[in-house]
Amino acid sequence: MTDEQLVERMADGDQAAFEVLIHRYHGPLLGYLERHLYNRERAEDFVQETFLRLIRQLKKGRLPEQIRPWLYRVALNLCRDYWKSLGFQNEKQQIAETPDRRDEGPSVVEIYERQETRKEILMSLHELGELQKEIIILRFYQDLKLHEISEIMEIPLSTVKTNLYQGLKRLRSRLIQEGVQIRHKKEGENTYA
Structure with a gap:
């Protein structure tokens, strides 16, 4: 149904x-x-x-x-x-007033495990612009179609496509810089991080 x-x-x-x-x-x-x-x-x-x-x-x-x-x-x-x-705004201010903790840095094993998880990708996603991040989340995490994303975001379909392409390109570049392994599908198909 x-x-x-x-x-x-x-x-x-x-x-x-x-x-x-x-x-x-x-x-x-x-x-x-x-x-x-x-x-x-x-x-x-x-x-x-x-x-x-x-x-x-x-x-x-x-x-x-x-x-x-x-x-x-x-x-x-x-x-x-x-x-x-x-x-x-009050919550944000309370977090900003919390004293900084010293970054002790993760071990090599922890870095490897973290890079292999969705959490690492999500963290990289948050470094994208809001529009690109939102489109990527809706497309790949919520499995929505591009025209549905266009309706949700109330923007033209062409804007969704452009921002999806640019966002994925930036995300891929960012993940490569961080050393995350990029998996490729069969030649000729799309590449996903």
Whole structure:
């Protein structure tokens, strides 16, 4: 059953359709929000708020045309609103006031293990511009299509494509500088870090 069919059934009061939709998107949305917020509890709250906003939309009789981009756009907007909030600014200030710890540097084994993990790639991602980082996360971590990313970010498809290409190029270059092994698919196919 498609997402849109589930939403139509939800609008008609079908609780099972709502549970299927939550089961389908809770995990991906949670992962997406955790990458942005670095706080699982807040990410859980934002996932819940995303679904609540969907219910409110349905009660008003407004069904989103494509549910997946709509859910991610709502989640992203919740993050943006939070980053503008006074609570976030206070948290940021408290972190800035925390005394610096001496960098003891990881061992060679720890460096190797860290470079082989998604965490290392995510850390490198955060050195990209916000737009490029967001597009790469939506494309490769959330497995969204380029036209869906265009809808979520509310930017032209050509801008998504350009920033995806440039972001991947910068990410690859950054990872090579750090010594992370780049895996190549068969010749003639795309290269992924």
